[in-house]
Amino acid sequence: MDARERYFWDLNGYVVAKGVMTADEIAEANEIVEKYSHTIRVGGSTARDSKTFAGTGRPMLPGVLEYPQPDCLPFRKMLAHAAVVSRLKVMCGPGFRLDHGPMFIVSVKGTAGHTMHGNGEPHRPHVAYTHQNGMPYTGGVTVAWQLHDCKPAMGGFACVPASHKANFRMPRGVRTGDNDMGVIMQPVVEAGDIVFFMDSAQSHGAWPWKLDTGRRSILFKYASRTSVRSSHGLAEPRTYWDEHLIDGMTDEQLAVMYGPYSNHRGEVPSLDVSEDGEVGIEHKDDVNGRREKRRVA
């Protein structure tokens, strides 16, 4: 990562590495996609309440790292590719790691966009962007390999440049794309390029796919060494600690014994103290109320 690219990254929260894959590598990966196309699963629409992003459910291709050899190899090669390592060492710091994924998006013409999500505010420390003494620190970076071209205004990854530094919440019109004030842009990328973006720190999503050729983006979700983005099965106390340590613990004690976990869906309990000084599990309605209050504020 050179000084120019680092400047762009710090300023915008995303950067495109051009022409990383050769034509042969692109063709080989695409052939494997065709071979496994019967395993594609179509999910629900990711447009939620947006008119602009409306469309059909999003198709995904699961498990590419687990394909039998040699079919997994082109995708495993992406995992620790020189173009990725040289940049993530700067973006996340040495010792970056794959947090989850890869998530393979294989949209077809008419597939819905994805409402914009992530932002500098509210602050999420595990994925936030900070800068100190000449060094950038990003908790989470998503690396999106492109196997097909994404043409201007024809759909695909979209973002709000510089939103990783926002101190105010994203307005509803930007989230839905219905009144975005012109702040959402779509980087134009070609097959073989990679998009690096500050997933969650940056406001990002996707425009509906309008091309006859499908969208083919493979998203590897990296994190810095000590940051956790995903929901992982290992967080449960009985898995994370030796059993004799937690045997006989109360529910309140167990609540602080979970391993690290992003807890997007509130599966992990959190504690609160009542007015009379009693510690108890925070009720899900209270958690949701707190989240709603933050969203509306």
Next chain:
Amino acid sequence: MTQKEVDAANNAIDTHTDRIKSGEANRLSRGSKSLQGLGRPSMGGTQLMNIEKPHCDIFRRMLVHPAIVRRLRVMCGPGFRLDHGPQFIGGVKGTSGHRLHGSGAPHKPNVGYHHQSGDPYVGGVTVSWQLTEVIEGRGGFACVPGSHKSDFNPPEGVTTCDDHRGAVIQPGAQPGDVVFFMDGAQTHGTFPWLNDHERRSILYKFASRTAVRGGGRTVASPDIFWDDDVVDDMDDEQLAVMWGPGSGVGAPSLEVDDTGTVSIKNRSA
């Protein structure tokens, strides 16, 4: 803690003194003249929470005491968790200090302190319960107030305490008091213990929900952290990015040479 609770904790320690190990003299003072002394007695790991009942009860109670929960919800955010510990730190007259460590710079994102839009965010907070009296200036926990916001590395004279120019303080505390500090973000350590009575502190190392400090070692290696199908036959460079989260878990890091070849970084380089 009430006096009864302090007594229960001290009684539990007295019953398990065979588990207390003394470290090497001056291993923790690391080149400091001011902090020199005898090896520090301690009981590491998670032993205090899994000693037999009823002795473990008081340490489990400290884990989610209202005084802790109320403060950590603000400091770390709801959903804070125990990262590692609790660690028992003892001291007898003449026990060495611990050279100061941690600071706002270099920035360590997992334990860094931030503030945005009215909320503080701390990756790691250590909660230190006192079972005996700590007299100001007579040894025990010492820190550099304000250092979690420092943009410069602490000078050697500060970390050794040999020439700290008043930057380092050592607060007093009574048995039953709790000290909360930004372990890793704040420059902190210990002054040598000068009292006739023992030092007895129990340190719980908490983290925010998505930060990892020293914990998680047992689940971090790729073969445990991921399903076999995902990591089977991966090469060393690919496995290097498949380690679970953790500080000091033994995960290698990668580098790219001028020819574009990715390899495991030599740790001594």
